[in-house]
Amino acid sequence: MHTLTMIDAGAPYGIATAPDGALWFTLVHEGRIGRMVPGQDPVIHQLDPADGQPMVITPGHDGAMWFTEGKFGEIGRVCRISADGVVTAHAAPSPYGIVAGPDGAMWFTQMQPGAIGRIGPDGAMTEFAVEGGGMPSFITVGPDDALWFTLNQANAIGRISLSGEVTVHPLPTEGAGPVGITLGPDDALWFVEIGAGQIGRIDTSGKITEYPLPDRAARPHAIVTGPDGALWFTEWAAGRVGRLTPDGTFDVQPLPSVPGEDGNERKAEPHGLTVGPDGAIWVALEAGALARIG
Numbered sequence: 001m002h003t004l005t006m007i008d009a010g011a012p013y014g015i016a017t018a019p020d021g022a023l024w025f026t027l028v029h030e031g032r033i034g035r036m037v038p039g040q041d042p043v044i045h046q047l048d049p050a051d052g053q054p055m056v057i058t059p060g061h062d063g064a065m066w067f068t069e070g071k072f073g074e075i076g077r078v079c080r081i082s083a084d085g086v087v088t089a090h091a092a093p094s095p096y097g098i099v100a101g102p103d104g105a106m107w108f109t110q111m112q113p114g115a116i117g118r119i120g121p122d123g124a125m126t127e128f129a130v131e132g133g134g135m136p137s138f139i140t141v142g143p144d145d146a147l148w149f150t151l152n153q154a155n156a157i158g159r160i161s162l163s164g165e166v167t168v169h170p171l172p173t174e175g176a177g178p179v180g181i182t183l184g185p186d187d188a189l190w191f192v193e194i195g196a197g198q199i200g201r202i203d204t205s206g207k208i209t210e211y212p213l214p215d216r217a218a219r220p221h222a223i224v225t226g227p228d229g230a231l232w233f234t235e236w237a238a239g240r241v242g243r244l245t246p247d248g249t250f251d252v253q254p255l256p257s258v259p260g261e262d263g264n265e266r267k268a269e270p271h272g273l274t275v276g277p278d279g280a281i282w283v284a285l286e287a288g289a290l291a292r293i294g
Contacts, residue, residue, distance in 0.1 A: 002256055003292040004285075007034060009044040012284035014056040014272040016065065020083060021277040024065045025284050026054035033057070033067065033081055036290070038278050045085035052077060056097050056138070056272070061104050061121070068095035068108060078108055078119060090125060092117055097138040102145045103162050109136035109149055116149065116160050128164040138180045138222070143187040144204050150178035150191055157181070157191060157202050169206045173198065176210075180222035185229045186246050192220035192233050199223070199233065199244050211248055218242070222272045227279050232293075234270035234283060241270060241283055241293055258287035 010027030012034070018024050025034045031050035036042035047054065052069030053076075060066045060080065069077040069089075077089040078098065094112035101107045106119045114133025118126045130136055134154025142148045142159070149158045151168065155176050159167045171178065177195030184190040188203045197216030201209045213220065218235035220242065226232045231244045235252065243251045257265035269286035276282040280294040 002253070004256060004258065005036070005042070005290045005292070006258070007042060007288055007290060009034065009042075011286045011288060012271070012290055013286060014054070014067065015274050015282055015284040015290065016057045016059060016272075017274050017277050017282075018059050018065055018083075019063050022083075023274070023276055023282055023290070024057050024067075024081075025272075025290065026057050026067055028053055028055060028286070031069075033065075033085075035083070038276060038292070043085075045081065045087075047079075047087065054079075058098050058100065060106055061100050066098055066100075066106050068092075068098050070094055070096055070111070078106065078117070090119055090123070092125070097136070097149065099139050099141055099147070101147060101162070102141055107139055107147050107160075109139050111135045111137065111152075116147065116158075116166070126164070128160060128166060130158060130166055131168070134158075134168075137178070138191075140181050140183055140189065142183060142189060142204065148181060148189045148202075150181050152177050152179060152194075157189065157200075157208075167206075169202060169208065171200065171210075172208060173210060176200070180220070180233065182223050182225055182231070184231060184246065185225055190223055190225075190231050190244075192223050194219050194221060194236070199231065199242075211244065211250075213242065214250055214252065221270070224273055224275060224281075226281060227275055232273060232281050234273055236270060239268040239270065241273070241281065241291075253293065255283065255285065255291055258285060258289045260288075 010030035134151035219237035
């Protein structure tokens with residue numbers, strides 16, 4: 001069963017669960033951040049400037065939420081927002097993915113310069129170049145206390161140690177275009193290939209396995225490990241949520257269309273997803289809603 005929560009304030013893109021039991025989400029086209037406790041009305045915070053394009057959001061070590069404002073071609077921001085909506089910002093070139101690292105710092109990708117950034121607990125920022133650029137996208141913590149990230153244009157998966165040493169693992173499929181990445185239930189890294197229509201798995205030795213989707217044109221975008229020990233991912237082009245067990249079994253669930261202001265139904269356009277505070281899978285639909293799976 002799928003339940004929709006309409007978000008009249010804009011187009012949800014990234015979504016994450018906070019330590020306080022609320023769902024936080026970005027409204028990418030409107031320059032807003034939303035907070036919602038399941039069963040209650042969302043609270044929307046307007047950002048300044050309003051055209052920063054907030055994208056990926058994640059909980060930090062400090063109990064606040066951190067998010068990126070990409071604005072390709074211009075200096076973007078990595079921001080911290082507290083429960084009452086107070087924002088602290090750090091300038092950074094075209095940031096996208098962000099995660100709380102095992103060292104107490106926030107680590108993020110920089111798409112345009114092709115680098116990985118780090119903001120320490122003291123606010124100091126460090127940047128580590130990725131040879132060849134490659135447009136780093138999503139980033140997550142691995143089982144080895146390193147950070148693992150996708151290189152969308154370099155067709156590869158990267159690893160960066162806490163000291164800044166970068167290793168790149170090329171993918172076997174040309175044009176795969178990896179985007180989302182997450183730590184799986186088996187201590188491997190699982191990622192989506194938006195260009196090839198596949199789910200990939202890489203272990204800490206660098207061994208890569210790829211699983212073609214039943215619909216290779218589905219354009220998978222984001223991926224998380226669910227409470228059931230399976231990998232859940234969004235299929236942006238197909239308007240579905242997919243599920244993959246570690247043994248390679250696929251299942252897909254169509255998402256409902258979203259009523260538009262003009263009375264016409266809009267395609268869901270699922271992007272980010274997270275395990276909610278209620279244990280269900282929640283999905284950000286750019287069409288203007290949050291979807292609860294379960």
